[in-house]
Amino acid sequence: GQQVMQIPQYQHVQEGEDFTTYCNSSTTLSNIQWYKQRPGGHPVFLIQLVKSGEVKKQKRLTFQFGEAKKNSSLHITATQTTDVGTYFCAGGYQKVTFGIGTKLQVIP
Amino acid sequence: NAGVTQTPKFQVLKTGQSMTLQCAQDMNHEYMSWYRQDPGMGLRLIHYSVGAGITDQGEVPNGYNVSRSTTEDFPLRLLSAAPSQTSVYFCASRRTGTSGAVETQYFGPGTRLLVL
Numbered sequence: 001g002q003q004v005m006q007i008p009q010y011q012h013v014q015e016g017e018d019f020t021t022y023c024n025s026s027t028t029l030s031n032i033q034w035y036k037q038r039p040g041g042h043p044v045f046l047i048q049l050v051k052s053g054e055v056k057k058q059k060r061l062t063f064q065f066g067e068a069k070k071n072s073s074l075h076i077t078a079t080q081t082t083d084v085g086t087y088f089c090a091g092g093y094q095k096v097t098f099g100i101g102t103k104l105q106v107i108p
Numbered sequence: 109n110a111g112v113t114q115t116p117k118f119q120v121l122k123t124g125q126s127m128t129l130q131c132a133q134d135m136n137h138e139y140m141s142w143y144r145q146d147p148g149m150g151l152r153l154i155h156y157s158v159g160a161g162i163t164d165q166g167e168v169p170n171g172y173n174v175s176r177s178t179t180e181d182f183p184l185r186l187l188s189a190a191p192s193q194t195s196v197y198f199c200a201s202r203r204t205g206t207s208g209a210v211e212t213q214y215f216g217p218g219t220r221l222l223v224l
Contacts, residue, residue, distance in 0.1 A: 030209070043198070048212075094139075098152070101150050
């Protein structure tokens with residue numbers, strides 16, 4: 001079945017530093033979704049990418065979908081303490097497969 | 109709108125007991141799903157439904173049953189609880205979407221289940 005790998009599993013950054021998490025799928029994806037989960041909370045949908053090579057921005061967050069639609073990345077510029085949480089990528093239409101997530105800690 | 113609601117928030121079961129985790133949404137979403145979240149495992153799909161009367165298995169369906177008699181409700185049944193089913197369970201819903209693209213998926217607050 002479809003597998004979605006995500007790295008790194010953990011990342012500690014100083015506030016103000018950049019952060020990137022990477023997602024790779026074993027198969028071509030129809031879409032890639034990104035979620036954020038705060039400690040003790042539930043996943044919150046951030047964005048979806050569907051086109052090959054697509055790039056979308058949300059303020060300090062930049063999302064990319066690879067040309068082959070098998071990989072994706074989320075980049076946060078100048079991290080803030082409010083960015084703390086676990087970021088998940090997920091792919092699929094009816095059967096959605098999640099990566100294991102990247103837990104981001106921001107040191108003030 | 110209440111969004112996606114789940115009950116109970118916490119539950120402790122003994123091995124072999126059965127229970128139903130409730131999930132409801134008031135957004136008229138066709139698609140609903142159940143995930144379990146375990147440390148280091150991400151979220152794994154248990155079952156999903158694309159509409160009332162239609163359900164299908166996800167990645168880890170064994171030990172769980174679902175039914176979808178209405179658009180609003182999608183209960184998850186544990187037939188005979190086992191310690192391996194200790195986890196956090198999330199219900200989610202969204203519109204179906206088109207051409208392989210999904211609509212915004214909304215998650216409930218989760219149910220923390222401990223099986224002794």
